[in-house]
Each structure stands twice: as structure tokens, then as C-alpha cells.
Amino acid sequence: MGPELGLFPMASSSWKGKGVMGTNIDAIVWDEGIDEEDARGQLMLVGKIWAQKSINVKAAVDTMIKIWNPIKPIIGNIIDAKEKTFVFHFGAARDKEKVLENQPWHFDKFVWCFNEANHAGKITNTPLFHVPFWARVYDLPISGRKSEANAMRMRAMLGSYIGMEVGPNPEMDRAIRIRILHDVRNPLKAVIPIRLNSGKVESFEVKI
Template sequence: MAHPNLEGLSLNEEGDEGFVFDFEEDGDEQVDLRWCLVGRFLCERAIHFNSMKIRMAELWNPVKGVTIKEARAGTFLFHFAHPLDMEVVLNGGPWVFDNNTLILEQVQLGMQIEQIPLFHVPIWVKVHNLPMGLMKEEVGRTLANYLGSFLEYDKNNNSSFWRQYMRIRVRMDVRKPLKKDTRMKNKEGEWCTVNFKYEKLGVFCFICGIMGHAENKCEVRYAMEQDDGTREWTEDIRAEPRRQGGRTVSKWLREEKGGREVHGGGDKAAQANVLAGSQSRGPTNAELAGNGQEKIPTINQ
């Protein structure tokens, strides 16, 4: 039997340029990846997949539904059946499961999963102690770009003659420490300090200020010769939840335009916030550890 001549044969011959394909979606059989998000949770441990997908679906309530798959360890795909459902999720973040922040990006055709950067998350930030007269969008935009990248200025910032804080939406780099405050000059030319508080903030480190791990997992702490207990960050950078419950009213009190409707001493917005707050908490480790069996978290009504 004659043997083929293998001399000079190479599996990677020089001049082999590889293949180039068209990434346009053709045919009805292909899923529309434009309605697909890729994400990961900012945490050091594995996520309980079955509980997570049920919790996120209940939080999002997509009208046309969502399919959730694990693409690889720690990376998840969220495919929506309608673009409006996807937009609600993208615009409604940050999303938190079991106190871990979810980082989401839209899938781009032609990109490999591992090449999609998952390092940024949108966060609403409250700016406290602003000098009077600086509740302006241009000021908010400047402060947002100092914290990260400007996304949105809350239109309610200017719905009142005075507000306790300015609210801005910022695209944050999770690899960088959270900024606690900054200085600015008031009208008299004196320096004053404004403070930042972050809404729906998940796990973060009091030592290095970076999201995604607690101080017991912090590399900076392990590099210390001795931990003297000093912490640069505290829980003060978490924005306090909005007030819940009823409030006293008076027939002589005039509500401002855009104020919340009150009936019988009850606050509709506050009551809705109670419900939303009860649904935003992911299952705790204790809830998932009973009897070695998977427990599906219940949704508070």
C-alpha cells in the first residue's frame, strides 16, 4: 500500500489567512442577538444559578419573557423576546442579587463572549451638601464625569424650590474605588465639601473602596504589615432608602407641582416603594443552605 508523501505538510501554513464570515442575521431560524445581554455578578463566589434566574425574572417582569443561560462559569446570557423588555432592564439598573451587583452589556455581533468587557455598571448617585443655586444639570454632568461617565440627570432635581440632594446617574468603573466626596467653591469663594451616596450599592470594601468584595477578601488588607482597624470608607456612602409609611397632612399645606398624591394620610409612592424594596432583595446564603436542598426564593407580595 502506497503511503502519502507528508513531507512539507503543515497544519498552520504561512499565508493561510483564515476565514471571514458575514455576521448579518439571515433567515428566520436565527435568534435575534440584538435583544440579548451578557452579564456577570460582582462577587468572589459562585452564584446559585437556578435561584438567580427565577429572582431576576421576577424582578424584571418582562412582558414577553426572558431566557437565562450560563455561557461559562460566572458569565450569563439574558435573551429577551422583545427589545422593549431589554431596554427596561438596561435603564432600570443597577440590579442586585443576594447583595451582589449585576454588570450587564448588550451582546455585539461578531464578538466572543470573553471579549465583551464587563467592568461598568450604571448607578444613581445622590450629591449632598451642594451650595444653594447649584442644582443645575451642567453641575450634575460635571460631577458625574468626575465619578465616572454621565448618563442621566434626574428631572425631579428641579421640581422643588429646594431639595436635600442632587440625583445623577453615572456609569461607574467597578475596578476603581468609590469616591466619597469632593470640594467646590461656594459663592463667597470658600471651599466646601459635597458628599456622594450610592443607591442600591452591593458588597464593597471599607479598606480599598472597590465594589465586589468585603474587607476579609481585600488584597490591600493582606498586604498590610498590621491592620490597625482604620477604614477609609464606611456605610455612610450608601444612600438611605426612601421614607416609607404614611405622613401627616394639613388642608393648609400646599403641595408643589409634581408632589406625590396623598389619600387618608397614606403615601402611594411610599407604599409602592415598600413593595419594590421587598422584591429587590436576593436570597441569602442561609435561605439556600437548608437540608442540602435547593430552595426557591419566594416573592413577597
């Protein structure tokens, strides 16, 4: 026999839709003090595969952990199979750092987005839109290839600027490499228009 809910008076529903974003509502106060559980939380990453088709989510988790070849075990859990979101619990900080440093990662040619877990709110609200890439810009003028200011000017076309890589002889290289943080919801531009000192605007090819 199930519980007789009629024995318990229900709270008024008149508050619905009122004060949800304010403070005039009775609510539990959440203690965000640091404890052992929080320390373990620092070794978590939330991830999402940006794929337009169905994928084998278990295979995605198992494959990535195998590729990462961690020092200590990594546990991967599916948050939402439909949205292709996951959480990874790392056993060692260095393993987590390696995953972040060596982005981007792919599964079945689809890119992963990773982010630190949202410790102050719902883990499902963790933003998963940006991925760091090395973008190569080809056939740039020899003069100015070493200029970080020039690389930073390209960020409006490519994404948030992280850094650049310049070889010992940049005048001999076909391209310069720029590290960017790209929003995967937007297509990456295939060319960048640049106004040269002559005043002429030319397009330069971009590849990742």
C-alpha cells in the first residue's frame, strides 16, 4: 500500500514563478566549504562530443581513457547520452593537465570540448563550447611574421588568442602557428583578409 499523501498538508503553490531569481524565498543554504570531496572534485573534467549523429557513448569513454594512457585510473561517466556529455574523474592531477594541454581531442572525427566542472552550480550547466586549436596561417608577408601583435590582431577572425609558435627561421616556414580558443558553434574561417602596408587587402589561407 502506497503512502497516503492526503495525510500531509501540501505547501501552497502560490509562490511558483515568483522570486526564483531573488532572495524572498525559503531555501536551503548550501555550504561550499572545502573538504575531501571538494579536493576530489578538483580532479574532474566535464566533456562533450560535438557530433550531429548518434555515437556509441560507452566506446567514446573507453577509447579516450585508453588513448590518454593515464598514470592512475580514470573513471568516465555518462551525464547525458543524447547530449553526448560526460564527466571524467582523474586519479592524478598530471593526467588531467595532460588532457587539457594536448587538446583538441577527437572521437570518430568529432571534436571534444572539455572544461573544469562547475563547482558552484549544476554540473550540467558547465559551458562546453570552446576548444583550443593550433591554427596555421599560410603565405604571410615575411616581414612581421614574428610579431605577436600581428597574431593577436587575427583573434577577431579566429577566436580568443592564447599564444603563437615561431620557428628559428620563420621566413622559411610556409605558415605561422597561432594557438586560439575557438567557439565550436561557429565555423572556423578558411581565410583571413589582411590589409598590407601597400594598402592592398589580400586573403590568407587558414588550416587547423
